[in-house]
Amino acid sequence: xxxxxxxxxNQTDGLxxxxxxxxxxxxxxxxxxxxNNKALIEKTxxxxxxxxxxxxxxxxxxxxxxxxxxxxxxxxxxxxxxNDQLREAHDACLALFAEYGTFVGQHxxxxxxxxxxxxxxQFACLKTEQKKVINDALRDFKLAGIALTESKQKRYGEIxxxxxxxxxxxxxxxxxxxxxxxxxxxxxxxxxxxxESAVAAAEQAAQExxxxxxxxxxxxxxxxxxxxxxxxxxxxxxxxxxxxxRASDQGPNAGEFDNSDIIDEVLALRHELALxxxxxxxxxxxxxxxxxxxxDQVITFLTELAEKSRPQALQERDxxxxxxxxxxxxxxxxxxxxxxxxxxxxxHRYAISDETLRPYFPENKAVSGLFAVVKRLxxxxxxxxxxxxxxxxxxxxxxxxxxxQTHLGSFYLDLYARAHKRGGAWMNxxxxxxxxxxxxxxxxxxxxxxxxxxxxxxxxALFSHDEVITLFHEFGHGLHHMLSKIESSAVSGINGxxxxxxxxxxxxxxxxxxxxxxxxxxxxxxxxxxxLPAELLEKMLAAKNYNSAxxxxxxxxxxLFDFVLHHQYKxxxxxxxxxxxxxxxAKVAVITPPEFNRFQHSFSHIFAGGYAAGYYSYKxxxxxxxDAFSRFEELGIFNAETGQEFLQAIxxxxxxxxxxxxxxxxxxREPKIDALLRHCGIE
Ligand SMILES: [Zn+2]
Numbered sequence: 001x002x003x004x005x006x007x008x009x010n011q012t013d014g015l016x017x018x019x020x021x022x023x024x025x026x027x028x029x030x031x032x033x034x035x036n037n038k039a040l041i042e043k044t045x046x047x048x049x050x051x052x053x054x055x056x057x058x059x060x061x062x063x064x065x066x067x068x069x070x071x072x073x074x075x076x077x078x079x080x081x082x083n084d085q086l087r088e089a090h091d092a093c094l095a096l097f098a099e100y101g102t103f104v105g106q107h108x109x110x111x112x113x114x115x116x117x118x119x120x121x122q123f124a125c126l127k128t129e130q131k132k133v134i135n136d137a138l139r140d141f142k143l144a145g146i147a148l149t150e151s152k153q154k155r156y157g158e159i160x161x162x163x164x165x166x167x168x169x170x171x172x173x174x175x176x177x178x179x180x181x182x183x184x185x186x187x188x189x190x191x192x193x194x195x196e197s198a199v200a201a202a203e204q205a206a207q208e209x210x211x212x213x214x215x216x217x218x219x220x221x222x223x224x225x226x227x228x229x230x231x232x233x234x235x236x237x238x239x240x241x242x243x244x245x246r247a248s249d250q251g252p253n254a255g256e257f258d259n260s261d262i263i264d265e266v267l268a269l270r271h272e273l274a275l276x277x278x279x280x281x282x283x284x285x286x287x288x289x290x291x292x293x294x295x296d297q298v299i300t301f302l303t304e305l306a307e308k309s310r311p312q313a314l315q316e317r318d319x320x321x322x323x324x325x326x327x328x329x330x331x332x333x334x335x336x337x338x339x340x341x342x343x344x345x346x347x348h349r350y351a352i353s354d355e356t357l358r359p360y361f362p363e364n365k366a367v368s369g370l371f372a373v374v375k376r377l378x379x380x381x382x383x384x385x386x387x388x389x390x391x392x393x394x395x396x397x398x399x400x401x402x403x404x405q406t407h408l409g410s411f412y413l414d415l416y417a418r419a420h421k422r423g424g425a426w427m428n429x430x431x432x433x434x435x436x437x438x439x440x441x442x443x444x445x446x447x448x449x450x451x452x453x454x455x456x457x458x459x460x461a462l463f464s465h466d467e468v469i470t471l472f473h474e475f476g477h478g479l480h481h482m483l484s485k486i487e488s489s490a491v492s493g494i495n496g497x498x499x500x501x502x503x504x505x506x507x508x509x510x511x512x513x514x515x516x517x518x519x520x521x522x523x524x525x526x527x528x529x530x531x532l533p534a535e536l537l538e539k540m541l542a543a544k545n546y547n548s549a550x551x552x553x554x555x556x557x558x559x560l561f562d563f564v565l566h567h568q569y570k571x572x573x574x575x576x577x578x579x580x581x582x583x584x585x586a587k588v589a590v591i592t593p594p595e596f597n598r599f600q601h602s603f604s605h606i607f608a609g610g611y612a613a614g615y616y617s618y619k620x621x622x623x624x625x626x627d628a629f630s631r632f633e634e635l636g637i638f639n640a641e642t643g644q645e646f647l648q649a650i651x652x653x654x655x656x657x658x659x660x661x662x663x664x665x666x667x668x669r670e671p672k673i674d675a676l677l678r679h680c681g682i683e
Contacts, residue, residue, distance in 0.1 A: 015388060015389065015410075015430070015445065016069070016072065016073035016389070016430065017389050018073050018077060018389055018390055018391040019389050019390065019391065020389070021073060021074065021077065023083075023085035023086050023088070023089045024085075024089070026074050026086075026089040026090070026092075026093060027089055027092050027093060027096075029070060030067075030070065030071065030074075030093045030096055030097075031096060033066065033067045033070055034067065034096055034097075034100045036063070037060075037063045037064065037066075037067060037100070038100070038103060040059070040060065040063050041060060041063075041104070041107065041110065044056060044059055044060060045109045045110070045113060050116070050120065051113045051116055051117050052117065052122060053117070053122075053126060053130055056113055056117070057114075057117070057130075057133065057134070058435070058437055059437060061434070061488070061489055061490070062436065062437050064489075065431075065432070065434060065442075065489055068431070068432075069430075069431055071093070071097075072428075072429070072430050072431065073391075073430070074086075074089070074090060074093070075090065076391070076428060076430070076447055077391050078090040079421070079422045079449070080391060080392070080414060080420075080421045080422065080449060081391050081392055081420060081421065082175070082420045082421070082422070083420065087172065091165070091168055091172075094164045094165060094168055095161055095164065095165065097164070098157075098160050098161040098163075098164040099157070099161065101144075101160065102144070102156065102157040102160055102161075104144075105140065105141060105143075105144025105145065105146070106144055106145055106146055106148075106153050106156070106157070108146065110141075111138075111141045111146045114134055114137050114138055114141070115138065117134055118134050118135070118138060127488075128656060128657060129486050129487070129488050129491050129492075129656035130488055132491050132496065132655070132656050132657065133488045133490045133491055133496075136490060136491070136496055136655075137490070139288070139289070140289075142277075143277060143285070143288060143289070144156075145276065145277060148276065148277075152276055155272075155276065156273070156276055159269050159272060159273050159276075160273075162265075162269055163266065163269050163270070163273075166262050166265055166266050166269070167266065167607065167608045167609075168608070169262055170247075170259050170262050170263075170266070170604065170607045170608040171422075171604055171608035171609075173247040173257040173258070173259050173262070174246060174247045174257075174259070174601075174602045174604055174608070175422065176247075176257045177218075177246040177247040177253055177256070177257040177602070178217075178218045178219060178246060178423070178602075179217075179218075179419070180253050180256065180257065181217070181218050181242045181246075181252055181253060182215055182216060182217045182218075183215070183216045183238070183239070183242075184206060184211055184213050184214070184215055184216075185202070185213055185214040185215075185216060186212065186213040186214075188214065190232055190235060191214060191230065191232075191235075192230070192231045192232060193229045193230050193231035193232075194225050194226065194229050194230055195225060195229060195353075195354075195355040195358075196355075197225075197355070197358065197453060197456065197462065198221075198222075198225035198226075198229070199214065200456045200457075201221065201222065201453055201454070201456060202214035202215055202216055202222065204454075204456060205217060205222065216239060218239075218242060218243050218246060219417055219419075219423060219451070220417070220423050220424075220451060221417045221451060221452070221453045223239060223243050226239045227239060227240055227243075227336060227339045227340065228339045228340060228343050228354075229340070229343065230340070233336070233337070236336040236337070236340060237334070237336045239336075240335060240336035241336075241596065244335070244593070244596075244597045244598065244599055245596055245597070245598050245601070246598075246601060246602045247259040247598075247601045247602050248260065248598035248601035248602075249598070250596040250597075250598050251596060251598070258601075259601040259602075259607070260575075260601070262607070263575075263577055263600065263601070263607055264574075264575050264577070266607055267282075267565070267566070267569055267576075267577075268571055270282040270285075270566065270569075270612065271566075271569045271571060272571075273285065281295075281566060281567050281568070281569060282566040282567075282569065282612065282613055283295045283298075283563055283566045283567035283613040284567075285613075286566065286612060286613035286614050287613075289498055289499075290498040290499055290500045290614065290617070291498045291500045291501045291620070291658075291659045291660060292500055292616075292620060295563070295567050298563055298616050298620075299560070299563065299564070299567070301616070301619075301620065302556055302559050302560050302563070302616055302619065303560075304673075305552065305556055305619060305673070306553060306556045306560070306587070306588045308677060308682060308683075309549045309552040309553050309556070309680075309682055310549070310553055310588065310590065312549035312682055312683065313549035313550045313552065313553040313590045314590050315549075316547045316549055316550045317333070317550060317590045317591060319345065320333065320338065320341050320342050320345055320547075321333050321341075323341055323344065323345040323348065324337060324341040324344075327341070327344060333591065334594070335591060335593045335594055335597065338591055342546075342547055342550075346543055346546050346547075349543075349546070350539045350540075350542055350543040350546070351539065352536065352539045352540060352543055354464040354465065354466065355464075356536070357464065357465045357532075357536070357540070358462040358463065358464055359462055359525050359526045359527070360523040360524065360525050360526075360530075360531075360532045360536075361462060361463040361464070361465065361467070361468050361522070361523055362460045362461070362462055362463075362524065362526040363415070363455070363460050363461040363462070363463060364460060365522060365523060365524040366463050366467075366468050366471060366522050366523075367413075367471070369518075369521040369522025369523070369524075370471060370472060370475055370522060372521040372522075373472075373512050373518050373521055373522065374475075374479065376638045376640070376643075377512075377638060377640070377643040378479075378483070378643050378644070378646075378647050378651075379402060379403040379640070379643075379644075380400055380401065380402060380408075380483075381400070381401040381402075381405070382398050382399070382400050382401075383398065383399050383401070384396060384397070384398050385397045385398065385399055385410070388412075390412075392414065392418075394414065394415065394416050394418075394454075395412055395413065395414045396412070396413045397410065397411070397412055397413070398410060398411055398413065400482055400483075407443060408443065408444075408482055408483060409433065409443050409444040409445060409446070409481070409482030409483070410443065410444075410445045410446075410482075411445065411446040411447070411448050411478055411482065412430070412445075412446070412447050412448065413448050414447065414448070414449045414450070415450045415452050415461070415471075416450075416451070416452055416453070416454040416455075416461065417451035417452065417453065417454065418454070421449075421451065423451055424451060425449060425450040425451060425470045425471075425473070425474050426449050426474065426477075427446055427447065427448050427449070427474045427475075427477035427478045427481065427494075427506075428446070428447045428449070429444065429445070429446055429447070429481055429493060429494070429495075430445040430446060430447055431443075431444060431445045432444055432481075432489045432492050432493055432495060433482075433484045433485075433486060433487065433489075433492045433493060434487055434488065434489040434492055435487035435488075441487070444481055444482045444484060444492070444493055445482075446477075446478045446481045446482055448474050448475065448478050449474070450467070450470060450471060450474065452467050452470075452471075453467075459526075460526060462526060465513065465540070468513055468522060469510050469513045472509045472510050472512060472513050473506045473507065473509065473510050474506065475506075475509060476505040476506035476507070476508060476509030476510070477494065477502075477505065477506045479505060479509070479651055480493060480494050480497070480502075480505040480506070480650075480651055480654070481493035481494050483647065483651045483652055484651070484652060484653075484654045485652040485653070486652075486653070486654045486655075486656050488656075490655075491654055491655035491656045492654050492655075492656075493654050493655075494654065494655070495654065495655050496654065496655020496656070497654060497655040497659065498655075498659060499610065499611065499614045499617045500614065500616070500617035500620040500621060501617075501620075501621060501624065501659035501663075502617070502621070503617060503618055503620075503621030503622070503625070504621050504624045504625050504628065504650065504659070504663075505625075505650060505651060506621075506625075507618075507621055507622050507625035507626075508625040508628055508629055508646075510625075511625070511626075511629045511632070511637075512637065514540075514541065514544060515637045516534075516537055517637060517638060518637065518638075519531070519532050519537060520532075544681075545680055545681030548680040548681050548682065549680070549682055550590065552680060552682065553588050553589060553590060554589070555618065555619060556588050556619065557584055557585060557588045557589050558603070558615055559615045559616040559618070559619055560584045560587075560588060560616075561580060561581055561584050561600070562603075562605075562606045562611070562612070562613060562614070562615040562616070563613055563615070563616055564580055564583075564584060565577065565580045565581075566612060566613035567613070568580065577600055581600065622676050623671050623672075623673055623675075623676050624663060624671050626675040626676035626678075626679050627667065627671045627672055627674075627675045627676070628646065628650075628663070628666060628667065629675070629679075630675040631666075631667065645666060646666060649662055649665040649666035650662055650663075650666055
């Protein structure tokens with residue numbers, strides 16, 4: 001390791017030097033930074049003068065910010081340009097972070113110092129955001145076991161460390177299982193029904209592996225067109241089977257990357273953790289940091305939505321079945337038939353398909369249209385920068401400015417699916433807005449990551465309407481992070497925003513993808529430049545709520561499964577995953593998946609990510625976002641005044657106040673479920 005290499009990962013003043021980070025630098029750099037932070041904590045605490053925001057909280061916060069900026073490119077690159085060395089270094093650091101988190105969380109001196117500020121006279125003079133930081137910290141200290149006896153604290157640390165490793169293994173198994181299966185098709189007739197773009201992508205995937213023909217994989221952009229369009233029923237069944245059994249004891253790679261034991265271990269450890277902290281189960285522990293208050297409140301909320309949606313979902317299912325019977329004389333819908341016949345019926349009814357729409361959403365139009373929408377809505381200007389270091393040649397970089405041309409923040413945009421990039425779409429923070437100890441303002445930077453179909457040959461990438469919605473969704477998260485006016489990192493941007501409120505801005509922004517005035521900005525035919533024709537839009541709007549109740553009950557099935565699984569967990573009952581799932585499906589689902597289905601084995605949101613006993617958050621936040629958007633429906637979707645109110649009440653405030661208070665500031669009342677059901681076309 002030479003000196004320049006040593007420097008690159010520690011270069012946290014400017015933007016990360018992704019291209020220069022070497023896997024072997026990571027563990028030493030993180031180890032050193034954590035060591036420095038621990039020393040700083042002890043040094044800062046060893047004083048007789050009273051603790052204040054400036055001499056205590058901001059000083060330690062800056063050290064943590066340094067560590068965060070060092071780690072952010074590593075964890076990001078592990079997700080988007082993963083390789084064995086990087087993964088190994090990344091995973092080795094997880095244990096270090098878990099240990100550091102426990103050290104901080106259970107540091108009685110730190111806790112006492114926060115408590116002394118909370119109880120001092122100066123507390124009343126602090127800014128709202130600073131008070132929130134301190135109150136949240138005290139809450140988190142309690143959740144981190146500050147009140148535990150020494151032996152229980154030790155066990156707490158062990159559990160956290162084991163959980164971090166297990167969750168990472170879960171995620172790795174899903175990625176490995178996804179990569180492990182592929183199918184080479186040599187006879188193009190087998191792909192009958194697939195859109196041209198999907199066939200071309202499969203051909204390109206084969207070429208990249210020096211093969212002749214068409215390569216189908218389990219990456220989502222390959223899987224989705226097959227399950228939706230392939231006429232060949234046995235091909236659909238084969239691909240469905242491989243996809244829905246990833247990382248499990250079933251299917252073509254049964255047992256090879258099996259997450260079964262990991263799931264059981266994770267549940268047992270989470271339950272033990274909750275009990276240690278005096279909660280009766282993990283769902284209660286989860287709610288301690290959320291907008292929702294009790295498990296019953298969540299279960300009632302989900303059950304009510306399910307009861308309102310299920311009758312319509314049954315009707316929608318029966319209509320698909322009747323159509324399959326009429327079309328192909330099918331007597332029963334299998335799980336691998338539903339998407340296909342749903343799409344067929346949708347086309348029959350509305351003569352519209354995702355593929356008809358793709359040419360209207362070329363990448364440049366969709367992206368510049370998105371920027372035009374937020375300009376009209378919030379007065380933002382977005383400019384591309386070409387002077388930046390990157391982890392991949394496909395990545396772009398942008399700066400955001402307000403009406404006064406003040407630079408607010410920046411973001412990386414990484415749009416296309418590729419091998420060794422984790423699936424799905426997400427926004428993550430590269431750095432957070434905060435006031436530095438030297439008085440300067442650090443501006444926020446975000447990663448916006450999607451997995452859209454890559455351009456084929458020299459044609460531009462053409463997005464499906466769903467992909468455009470995904471882009472808006474992640475950008476909504478990005479705005480929440482980048483438009484923050486908060487200067488304390490713990491509640492700046494999306495920090496400190498509870499999971500069940502954090503989807504408000506993202507789902508809110510999706511609404512513009514359905515509005516004629518906005519579609520005029522984000523669509524433009526790849527050949528003619530023509531914006532989306534009114535007749536197509538009318539059909540889209542008619543199709544918008546097609547099978548919405550079916551989709552609703554599916555999301556409710558996932559949400560209830562996650563929540564009830566954690567709520568009802570009893571260690572003495574052994575593995576409860578399948579029985580809970582069966583039970584929930586009996587109440588909510590309208591399609592029973594085959595016995596071999598193991599969707600839960602790749603349900604990374606709850607077994608590898610932060611959505612454990614919190615997947616309901618999506619629906620909870622949909623209620624908030626639909627409700628908030630109803631104000632724009634009343635006053636005009638580009639009403640700049642309402643835009644400014646949303647900006648100031650929600651986006652700029654981040655986690656600095658309770659989400660219910662912010663929501664009421666904007667709406668003037670508590671949220672109602674009506675707008676969501678109306679938007680979904682559910683009676
Ligand atoms: Zn989201």
